[in-house]
Amino acid sequence: MVLSAYHWTFALAETLAGHELRFMLCIVAAWMILGLAGFLRPHSIRFVAHLLFPAGGVLCLGVAVLAGLYLGSGRGPQAAILPLGLPDLPFHIRLDVLSGFFLLLLGVAGAGISTFAAGYFRSGEGTAPALLGLHYHLFLASMALVMLADDAYMFMVAWETMALTSYFLVTSHHRIPEIRRAGFLYLLMAHVGAVCILLCFGVLQGGSWQFTFDAMRGAPLAPVWATTAFLLALLGFGAKAGLVPMHVWLPEAHPAAPSPVSAMMSGIMLKTAIYGLLRISFDLLNVRFWQWGALLLGLGLFSALFGAIFAAVQTDMKRLLAYSSIENVGLIFTGIGLAVLFQTNNMPLFAALALTAALVHSLNHALFKSLLFLTTGSVLHATRQRSLGKLGGLIRPMPWVASLALVGTLSIAGLPPFNGFISEWLLLQSFLFTPQLPHAFLNMLIPLGAAALALTAALAAYVMVKFYGVIFLGQPREGSLESAHDANWLERLGLGWLAFGCILIGALPQLALNAVAPVTGKLLGDSVRPSSTVWWIAPIAQQQASYSGLILLAGIVAVVAATFVFVRLLAHGRMRRTAPWDCGYPWQNSRMQDTAEGFGQPIRHMFGTFFRMERHLPSAADTSPRYRVYIEDRLWRGIYLPIARGVQSLADAIGVLQRGRLAVYLLYSFLTLLGLLVFVL
Amino acid sequence: MHHSELIAQLLKVLAAGLLLISFAMLASRRTQQLITLFAWQGAMLFVSTCLVAYSSGLTEMYYSAGLTLLLKVIALPWILHRLIHRLGAQWDSEQLVNVPTTMMAGLALVIFAFGLAQPITSMATTITRHTLGIALAVILLAFLMMITRRKAVTQVIGFLAMENGLFFAATSATYGMPMVIELGIALDLLVGVFILGIFFFQIREQFDSLDLSNLESLKED
Numbered sequence: 030m031v032l033s034a035y036h037w038t039f040a041l042a043e044t045l046a047g048h049e050l051r052f053m054l055c056i057v058a059a060w061m062i063l064g065l066a067g068f069l070r071p072h073s074i075r076f077v078a079h080l081l082f083p084a085g086g087v088l089c090l091g092v093a094v095l096a097g098l099y100l101g102s103g104r105g106p107q108a109a110i111l112p113l114g115l116p117d118l119p120f121h122i123r124l125d126v127l128s129g130f131f132l133l134l135l136g137v138a139g140a141g142i143s144t145f146a147a148g149y150f151r152s153g154e155g156t157a158p159a160l161l162g163l164h165y166h167l168f169l170a171s172m173a174l175v176m177l178a179d180d181a182y183m184f185m186v187a188w189e190t191m192a193l194t195s196y197f198l199v200t201s202h203h204r205i206p207e208i209r210r211a212g213f214l215y216l217l218m219a220h221v222g223a224v225c226i227l228l229c230f231g232v233l234q235g236g237s238w239q240f241t242f243d244a245m246r247g248a249p250l251a252p253v254w255a256t257t258a259f260l261l262a263l264l265g266f267g268a269k270a271g272l273v274p275m276h277v278w279l280p281e282a283h284p285a286a287p288s289p290v291s292a293m294m295s296g297i298m299l300k301t302a303i304y305g306l307l308r309i310s311f312d313l314l315n316v317r318f319w320q321w322g323a324l325l326l327g328l329g330l331f332s333a334l335f336g337a338i339f340a341a342v343q344t345d346m347k348r349l350l351a352y353s354s355i356e357n358v359g360l361i362f363t364g365i366g367l368a369v370l371f372q373t374n375n376m377p378l379f380a381a382l383a384l385t386a387a388l389v390h391s392l393n394h395a396l397f398k399s400l401l402f403l404t405t406g407s408v409l410h411a412t413r414q415r416s417l418g419k420l421g422g423l424i425r426p427m428p429w430v431a432s433l434a435l436v437g438t439l440s441i442a443g444l445p446p447f448n449g450f451i452s453e454w455l456l457l458q459s460f461l462f463t464p465q466l467p468h469a470f471l472n473m474l475i476p477l478g479a480a481a482l483a484l485t486a487a488l489a490a491y492v493m494v495k496f497y498g499v500i501f502l503g504q505p506r507e508g509s510l511e512s513a514h515d516a517n518w519l520e521r522l523g524l525g526w527l528a529f530g531c532i533l534i535g536a537l538p539q540l541a542l543n544a545v546a547p548v549t550g551k552l553l554g555d556s557v558r559p560s561s562t563v564w565w566i567a568p569i570a571q572q573q574a575s576y577s578g579l580i581l582l583a584g585i586v587a588v589v590a591a592t593f594v595f596v597r598l599l600a601h602g603r604m605r606r607t608a609p610w611d612c613g614y615p616w617q618n619s620r621m622q623d624t625a626e627g628f629g630q631p632i633r634h635m636f637g638t639f640f641r642m643e644r645h646l647p648s649a650a651d652t653s654p655r656y657r658v659y660i661e662d663r664l665w666r667g668i669y670l671p672i673a674r675g676v677q678s679l680a681d682a683i684g685v686l687q688r689g690r691l692a693v694y695l696l697y698s699f700l701t702l703l704g705l706l707v708f709v710l
Numbered sequence: 711m712h713h714s715e716l717i718a719q720l721l722k723v724l725a726a727g728l729l730l731i732s733f734a735m736l737a738s739r740r741t742q743q744l745i746t747l748f749a750w751q752g753a754m755l756f757v758s759t760c761l762v763a764y765s766s767g768l769t770e771m772y773y774s775a776g777l778t779l780l781l782k783v784i785a786l787p788w789i790l791h792r793l794i795h796r797l798g799a800q801w802d803s804e805q806l807v808n809v810p811t812t813m814m815a816g817l818a819l820v821i822f823a824f825g826l827a828q829p830i831t832s833m834a835t836t837i838t839r840h841t842l843g844i845a846l847a848v849i850l851l852a853f854l855m856m857i858t859r860r861k862a863v864t865q866v867i868g869f870l871a872m873e874n875g876l877f878f879a880a881t882s883a884t885y886g887m888p889m890v891i892e893l894g895i896a897l898d899l900l901v902g903v904f905i906l907g908i909f910f911f912q913i914r915e916q917f918d919s920l921d922l923s924n925l926e927s928l929k930e931d
Binding site: 687688689690691692695696698699702703706709 | 850856857860922923925926927929
């Protein structure tokens with residue numbers, strides 16, 4: 030049985046060998062067909078959600094398998110020219126190891142999210158199911174095409190399709206004004222980013238006016254222009270990834286979107302920005318400077334710290350996760366920054382280590398952040414509450430969701446033996462090697478960065494204790510929570526798949542390292558050494574640092590099992606349930622538990638300079654006392670509002686042209702015509 | 711030889727007539743009068759196109775002349791007449807501000823147009839090349855007329871007169887445009903007038919008048 034399955038897999042790999050790109054295109058086309066198929070029965074949840082979404086999930090799995098086989102095969106890039114596009118500008122596509130890795134990420138995370146979405150969408154919520162299905166599958170297809178694109182034209186078309194479809198998904202509850210506002214902010218930032226990327230491609234072609242990536246690789250760029258292209262790419266992709274200070278759309282759009290969409294955006298879409306930045310800075314640009322690395326490192330660390338601090342003071346569970354996404358993206362950028370620093374100082378092995386950390390963290394984040402966003406979806410459906418202040422004690426009515434969320438929580442907090450630990454450990458390892466850099470100035474700054482990273486990791490753990498503790502532990506804060514129902518089987522399947530991924534990578538980090546090795550090998554010319562045994566990973570050398578997820582997992586399981594057995598069988602073997610001791614104060618209720626605000630208070634106190642706070646304290650004579658605190662981003666008032674005011678006043682100045690009189694408008698055209706004629710003369 | 715000399719003279723006379731009609735349109739007060747002037751302009755255009763066709767021996771120029779006759783001399787004036795009858799606007803007259811100033815501006819435009827046509831005229835080889843300046847002047851004068859008017863119907867007549875100028879420019883510079891394009895433009899004009907006719911009714915329904923100054927209230931503050 031097992032043997033035949035093995036043979037079958039082998040035969041499959043043989044058939045697919047060399048044709049991965051072709052099959053991926055088929056899958057992309059199939060996604061588009063699935064999206065359109067929903068219109069056969071546009072209002073049927075059963076047809077769209079229970080049939081089309083799982084089919085889309087299976088296709089995701091197909092992408093993951095294809096990408097995995099491709100990465101494992103070690104074959105060269107596969108390219109094709111599509112007979113689509115403009116007359117002289119056909120679409121070029123190409124599958125290489127970098128796109129292969131990100132497609133693997135898309136496939137693995139997408140499979141779980143699609144399965145969950147099949148059970149999640151209910152009728153009567155937001156837009157019609159068929160529209161949701163169309164946008165969802167187009168979104169998937171466009172993300173895959175972003176990764177496959179091999180010319181600027183195709184890339185931008187896919188990129189903008191991705192932005193638009195995700196905008197429609199975010200605003201699927203468009204009757205609510207706040208959601209429309211959040212969607213608009215997202216669309217605005219997406220477009221500002223897209224313009225930057227477009228300009229970046231304009232610089233990259235280097236005067237050859239060839240927009241294929243192949244031509245850009247060969248285009249000679251002066252250092253000034255290379256840096257300009259890099260900065261534009263950083264702005265453009267940073268806006269999509271949620272790098273501070275371009276992060277403002279993230280905490281608005283993620284809570285507004287339905288949970289599977291938030292999961293998709295946070296888990297996969299943010300990674301397309303990482304992909305784009307890597308593609309441009311390591312593949313298309315043929316020079317790099319250490320200043321770029323320092324900039325990336327600084328921005329990344331600041332984003333990480335910023336995200337973690339803001340996540341700690343949120344009271345909306347999806348906003349909290351959105352800020353946590355900013356933190357994780359910051360960590361990924363930190364890794365990329367370190368990689369640039371090492372590479373420009375001729376240390377390819379350490380560069381490979383840092384880039385490995387960034388890429389593995391991307392994969393991990395896709396898994397655990399999707400998992401957590403999906404669990405918030407289940408909680409939202411079960412309780413209709415998003416505010417942490419009204420949840421609590423859900424571990425009893427929702428044991429499945431609670432235990433799967435625990436896996437995600439532990440992973441994101443960076444605890445062994447889960448996957449989050451692996452990437453954070455790798456990142457710390459690469460920081461530990463930094464003192465060998467030849468720049469004295471950097472060498473002084475780097476330890477500070479390492480400290481910031483450690484602080485971020487600790488804060489992230491704190492945030493996750495708050496997230497899990499307030500939602501699932503303690504007593505229910507509202508009476509209605511007792512009757513909350515657990516997730517249905519499709520949702521459990523989706524959650525379980527992602528949780529399984531978290532555990533698998535945690536226990537066998539070699540899998541992730543092997544997937545990353547060809548990528549770093551191609552981009553940097555070196556890769557970390559995945560160990561030959563299943564037991565250990567030792568990225569640089571066995572005697573310097575090594576880790577064994579499997580042994581640790583086995584140890585933890587053994588200790589837990591031994592304790593359980595010891596307590597249950599040997600110690601007393603009896604169990605009774607009783608109310609906990611009330612400390613001699615019998616009038617307790619669930620409102621007396623620590624709240625989300627209470628949990629965040631120390632952070633708010635310590636990092637007060639980061640926030641703009643408004644507090645409303647009740648007076649002593651209030652009959653119905655209420656305590657309110659509003660927390661705002663300083664950057665919003667510091668950067669965005671002045672820009673918005675500037676645009677407004679500029680628009681007002683231009684608005685003077687609008688007189689409302691037809692004769693005046695005609696006069697404008699007339700004068701323009703005369704002006705142009707004079708020019709001809 | 712003498713023959714083509716005569717035709718060239720005739721064409722110049724017709725062109726001068728066109729220019730004169732343009733000035734008349736600029737100064738005329740009544741809508742009905744404007745439509746008549748427009749029809750006359752079309753007729754001049756028709757005759758001049760026929761002459762060019764005869765002298766150059768291009769048969770498709772006859773088609774385009776026929777099209778001009780059908781559309782600009784018969785169909786469009788008739789449609790416009792019916793339209794203003796239906797709208798009850800046949801006796802409308804407009805307050806024209808400062809006719810002498812408009813005329814002076816018109817003169818300046820004619821000089822400008824001639825200056826503009828100079829280099830093109832020296833390059834062209836057509837028999838009508840000297841009338842290009844007039845054609846440009848007709849376009850600009852029609853534009854000027856649109857700017858100075860406030861009634862919706864006169865805007866449309868100005869627009870049509872501008873098209874006449876363009877047509878004349880095309881004939882004088884290169885013996886007309888390709889037939890397909892001319893057919894396309896003719897269809898566009900017809901459809902445009904129909905659509906604008908519908909707009910007239912909408913505007914009148916909304917504001918009880920065809921005065922376009924009412925549209926100012928649509929401006930966003």
